[in-house]
Amino acid sequence: MHLSVLTFIIALPLLTGIVILLLPMSEKKAPRLLALISSLIALALSVWAYARYDIPAGGYQFIQKVDWLPALGISYHVGVDGISLPLVLLAGIVTASGVAVSWNIEERPREFFSFLMFLAASVFGVFCSLDLFMLFFFFEMAVFPKYLMILIWGSPKTREYGAMKLTLYLFLGSVVALVGVLAMVFLSGANTFDMLALEKAGFAADFQRLWFPFVFFGFAVLGGLFPFHSWAPDGHVAAPTAVSMLLAGVEMKVGAFAALRAGIMLLPEGARYWAYVILALATVNVVYGALIALVQTDFKYVIGFSSVSHMGLVMIGFATLNREGLMGAGLQMFSHGVMTALFFAIVGMVYDRTHTREINRLGGLIKVMPMAAVGFIISGLVSMGMPGFSGFTAEFPVFMGAWRSAPIVAVVAVLGIIVTAGYILLVVRRVFFGELPENMTGIIENVSGLDKFTIGFLSLIMIALGLFPSLMVPLVNSGVDRILLILGGR
Amino acid sequence: MGISSGNITPILSILPEILLLILALVVLGLDLGLKKFSPALIGWVTVVGLIFSAIGGVMISGHQSGGLYIWGGMLRQDAAASVFQVIFITGAALTAFFALEDSKCVSAEFYFLLLISTLGMCLLAASSDLIMIYLSLELASIPLYILAGFHYRETSSVEAGLKYMLYGAVASTIMVFGFTFLYGFSGTTQLYAINAAIQTGQIPPMVTTMAVMLILAGVGYKISAVPFHFWAPDVYEGAPTVVAGFISTASKAAGFAVLLRLALTILPVLSPYSPYLLAAMAVASMLVGNLLAINQKNFKRLLAYSSIAQAGYILVGVAASNNLGAAGVTYYLMAYLVTNLTAFALAQVIGQANSNDDISSLAGLTQRSPVLAFSLLVSLLSLGGIPPFAGFVGKLLVFSAGVQAGMAWLVIVAVLNSVLSLYYYLKVLKIAFLDHPRETPLIKIETNSWRIAFIVCLAGILILGVIILPWYGWSITAASSLALY
Numbered sequence: 001m002h003l004s005v006l007t008f009i010i011a012l013p014l015l016t017g018i019v020i021l022l023l024p025m026s027e028k029k030a031p032r033l034l035a036l037i038s039s040l041i042a043l044a045l046s047v048w049a050y051a052r053y054d055i056p057a058g059g060y061q062f063i064q065k066v067d068w069l070p071a072l073g074i075s076y077h078v079g080v081d082g083i084s085l086p087l088v089l090l091a092g093i094v095t096a097s098g099v100a101v102s103w104n105i106e107e108r109p110r111e112f113f114s115f116l117m118f119l120a121a122s123v124f125g126v127f128c129s130l131d132l133f134m135l136f137f138f139f140e141m142a143v144f145p146k147y148l149m150i151l152i153w154g155s156p157k158t159r160e161y162g163a164m165k166l167t168l169y170l171f172l173g174s175v176v177a178l179v180g181v182l183a184m185v186f187l188s189g190a191n192t193f194d195m196l197a198l199e200k201a202g203f204a205a206d207f208q209r210l211w212f213p214f215v216f217f218g219f220a221v222l223g224g225l226f227p228f229h230s231w232a233p234d235g236h237v238a239a240p241t242a243v244s245m246l247l248a249g250v251e252m253k254v255g256a257f258a259a260l261r262a263g264i265m266l267l268p269e270g271a272r273y274w275a276y277v278i279l280a281l282a283t284v285n286v287v288y289g290a291l292i293a294l295v296q297t298d299f300k301y302v303i304g305f306s307s308v309s310h311m312g313l314v315m316i317g318f319a320t321l322n323r324e325g326l327m328g329a330g331l332q333m334f335s336h337g338v339m340t341a342l343f344f345a346i347v348g349m350v351y352d353r354t355h356t357r358e359i360n361r362l363g364g365l366i367k368v369m370p371m372a373a374v375g376f377i378i379s380g381l382v383s384m385g386m387p388g389f390s391g392f393t394a395e396f397p398v399f400m401g402a403w404r405s406a407p408i409v410a411v412v413a414v415l416g417i418i419v420t421a422g423y424i425l426l427v428v429r430r431v432f433f434g435e436l437p438e439n440m441t442g443i444i445e446n447v448s449g450l451d452k453f454t455i456g457f458l459s460l461i462m463i464a465l466g467l468f469p470s471l472m473v474p475l476v477n478s479g480v481d482r483i484l485l486i487l488g489g490r
Numbered sequence: 491m492g493i494s495s496g497n498i499t500p501i502l503s504i505l506p507e508i509l510l511l512i513l514a515l516v517v518l519g520l521d522l523g524l525k526k527f528s529p530a531l532i533g534w535v536t537v538v539g540l541i542f543s544a545i546g547g548v549m550i551s552g553h554q555s556g557g558l559y560i561w562g563g564m565l566r567q568d569a570a571a572s573v574f575q576v577i578f579i580t581g582a583a584l585t586a587f588f589a590l591e592d593s594k595c596v597s598a599e600f601y602f603l604l605l606i607s608t609l610g611m612c613l614l615a616a617s618s619d620l621i622m623i624y625l626s627l628e629l630a631s632i633p634l635y636i637l638a639g640f641h642y643r644e645t646s647s648v649e650a651g652l653k654y655m656l657y658g659a660v661a662s663t664i665m666v667f668g669f670t671f672l673y674g675f676s677g678t679t680q681l682y683a684i685n686a687a688i689q690t691g692q693i694p695p696m697v698t699t700m701a702v703m704l705i706l707a708g709v710g711y712k713i714s715a716v717p718f719h720f721w722a723p724d725v726y727e728g729a730p731t732v733v734a735g736f737i738s739t740a741s742k743a744a745g746f747a748v749l750l751r752l753a754l755t756i757l758p759v760l761s762p763y764s765p766y767l768l769a770a771m772a773v774a775s776m777l778v779g780n781l782l783a784i785n786q787k788n789f790k791r792l793l794a795y796s797s798i799a800q801a802g803y804i805l806v807g808v809a810a811s812n813n814l815g816a817a818g819v820t821y822y823l824m825a826y827l828v829t830n831l832t833a834f835a836l837a838q839v840i841g842q843a844n845s846n847d848d849i850s851s852l853a854g855l856t857q858r859s860p861v862l863a864f865s866l867l868v869s870l871l872s873l874g875g876i877p878p879f880a881g882f883v884g885k886l887l888v889f890s891a892g893v894q895a896g897m898a899w900l901v902i903v904a905v906l907n908s909v910l911s912l913y914y915y916l917k918v919l920k921i922a923f924l925d926h927p928r929e930t931p932l933i934k935i936e937t938n939s940w941r942i943a944f945i946v947c948l949a950g951i952l953i954l955g956v957i958i959l960p961w962y963g964w965s966i967t968a969a970s971s972l973a974l975y
Binding site for chain 2 (some may be wrong): 021025067068069070071072074098100133136137138140141143144147148151152160163164167168171173175176179182183185187
């Protein structure tokens with residue numbers, strides 16, 4: 001039987017998770033080693049797929065299809081295009097870094113790494129799905145790893161609240177989207193969950209306008225669209241470092257990606273009808289998220305709200321429905337994923353050593369952990385959209401697209417970027433520069449070698465994409481071609 | 491009426507029922523004749539016999555394509571009947587194994603009553619005549635009243651039995667009252683003949699609607715749907731846990747078996763409002779079950795309210811009254827059987843170790859027994875409809891049917907309710923996985939039979955959740971056989 005590389009990428013973490021769970025409880029080292037090996041192999045496979053993808057040919061590649069329930073048109077159907085392949089790569093990168101920064105976790109390591117692997121399998125599965133049933137299957141599969149990881153390893157004060165809020169919001173968003181999807185499958189007479197078949201279904205315009213908001217806004221909850229965003233900061237802050245990285249870095253892209261794939265690409269007429277609503281809400285995301293981040297006193301909440309702000313740019317890019325905007329959104333999903341993973345990794349490293357996240361009680365950390373400071377500054381520059389970093393490559397097209405479709409959105413959203421610069425610089429100055437507080441002098445250790453390696457690895461990716469946009473732009477462009485074809489070549 | 495003899499004899503076509511009856515007598519005989527044998531032997535004999543009976547059911551189901559009317563149209567042995575019979579017998583076999591862990595339940599009388607109740611359910615699934623429906627419903631219910639009170643030294647158990655019986659008696663009386671209307675309208679008690687008689691449209695729809703409501707009251711009690719659910723929390727809490735598990739799964743499935751047959755045959759003809767009545771019951775069950783479950787302190791009561799809510803989800807599939815809906819209901823009931831039996835088996839052993847059923851005494855379960863903690867996770871998430879567990883597929887199918895039938899609003903209510911339900915399932919998981927145990931008596935499992943049944947249930951949850959095709963095939967065959975008339 002023909003096996004796609006994507007099948008290996010999905011199955012590997014899944015099987016690793018099961019194997020780790022079956023290890024004896026006393027085993028402390030084997031779980032992390034297995035998780036690291038497995039996530040590195042998954043990363044290598046996704047790099048391989050990335051390199052082997054045939055850009056001129058475009059479309060879905062590495063396809064594999066196995067019937068699951070033919071009577072309802074349900075199948076195990078995987079494949080990637082120019083939009084989803086960078087996200088598969090992103091999931092590989094963030095998973096491997098997440099394992100690396102969790103290396104010294106002491107409480108129940110067996111369950112921790114097992115759940116982390118399940119979470120990774122879930123996001124790989126969603127990004128590779130060409131079948132809506134499979135998409136939901138993999139997405140919902142992550143419910144218990146997410147919930148239990150925040151609950152058991154999260155920060156004690158808010159973990160119960162954060163875990164419950166995040167899990168219920170994400171579940172709510174996905175089941176609302178499910179109703180829309182069921183309508184597409186069963187009300188239209190298409191009777192298949194296969195996305196490639198549904199693309200050609202040609203739903204009536206009224207039908208699209210009615211059901212588009214269910215699918216799009218349902219999934220957009222996962223992507224943190226205003227006003228359904230409040231799970232994101234609370235959940236990310238409550239979560240342990242690796243989970244924050246995966247949730248903010250990858251899981252929010254799952255929502256955005258599904259909103260694009262099942263919302264905009266399957267119901268293009270609905271997308272045109274609702275585009276201005278999405279633009280308006282997403283603009284609020286950008287500005288409001290940045291303003292709230294500005295006034296946070298908790299280091300981790302700053303990053304949590306910055307994610308909300310940056311995901312707004314992705315949504316703006318989608319809603320422009322033009323080439324520049326969609327390409328920018330595709331790049332921004334990747335760039336923000338790497339950036340926010342690095343942010344959360346460094347926040348975690350700082351917290352592990354200082355045991356506080358209060359910005360006012362931190363300072364001068366560049367003296368004791370220079371590498372972390374440099375990494376944070378690089379992420380900050382990406383976040384501000386500085387040329388030479390991936391943020392610029394991604395955000396500039398979004399603004400171009402927005403200018404073309406709704407200039408006022410571009411103007412307001414650019415203001416959001418100014419606020420972003422404000423809070424990033426403020427945090428950098430207060431946390432990393434100035435004087436080290438007296439109670440911390442002499443007892444704070446530098447970050448470990450593995451941490452340094454992770455910081456360097458993630459920083460390099462963002463710089464490389466900033467200096468050589470051609471590493472990803474043609475690929476994403478080929479994915480956008482297909483979306484534009486569906487949208488009717490605007 | 492289309493009564494045909496088919497290619498197997500009437501006697502042979504009720505082979506599972508006959509085997510059940512023989513088995514019940516054997517169990518009684520063993521008790522009388524062989525006092526010196528260990529009581530556990532009776533449990534094993536029961537399970538082996540049930541397996542034979544299930545095999546008999548599967549064998550004869552291969553011999554009929556459409557429906558085969560037997561005994562003058564009293565029974566209609568079709569694929570739906572066979573599939574449901576396998577569900578009941580599986581439930582009874584698993585319950586028989588779980589019961590061996592409860593020393594107060596290990597006796598010949600227990601197994602005899604269990605088998606007779608199962609026999610009633612099997613007949614109920616095949617009943618195609620109002621009189622037969624009533625008789626087999628009573629045959630299924632009366633042993634359960636005794637079983638609910640089987641821990642007769644505990645007042646709560648006796649109270650449960652009594653309560654269950656009083657509610658049951660009233661509900662079935664109301665249902666019979668509804669049946670009298672049908673007989674009055676049509677002059678026949680044969681289900682598939684009533685249609686033909688009523689389609690002439692001589693009777694005012696308000697009268698027929700009233701008859702439908704009366705019948706729904708009787709069946710609604712059996713499936714513990716709101717507003718006929720009041721018995722459920724008290725009975726689940728007071729009855730022996732194994733019996734509560736059986737009542738909440740097999741007995742509920744029996745109620746749905748007859749409701750499905752009614753919904754696909756006479757209800758739409760009798761009253762144009764019947765889909766809305768069913769939908770209203772679904773909405774009420776989901777809302778009441780989920781809202782009241784949130785604040786429960788007792789694990790068995792929580793499961794009771796959760797099972798009321800589950801009845802609501804399943805009713806979405808019944809209200810859809812289409813092929814996919816009937817298949818979804820069947821699939822859901824299979825999934826629900828293994829899932830809820832797992833949950834009740836956990837409640838049983840944890841309750842025995844703690845000598846109470848409080849949710850707070852689940853604290854630190856993951857330290858006391860990681861395997862049981864993960865089983866709890868599997869069963870509760872399956873109840874919540876999370877993949878890769880069985881409940882996800884069941885929910886997806888009934889919701890699909892709802893959308894297909896043009897009841898998208900009902901499905902929206904249902905999915906919002908499943909978010910609500912996830913809240914209290916996760917709260918229980920939080921207690922089991924995060925909180926520190928107050929006391930740590932070891933959770934001991936004495937019998938291998940309990941372990942075997944437990945593993946079968948867990949495997950069932952996973953298999954029904956991932957390998958969908960064969961079970962969906964059964965369900966859709968069952969669904970199509972119901973609609974043939």
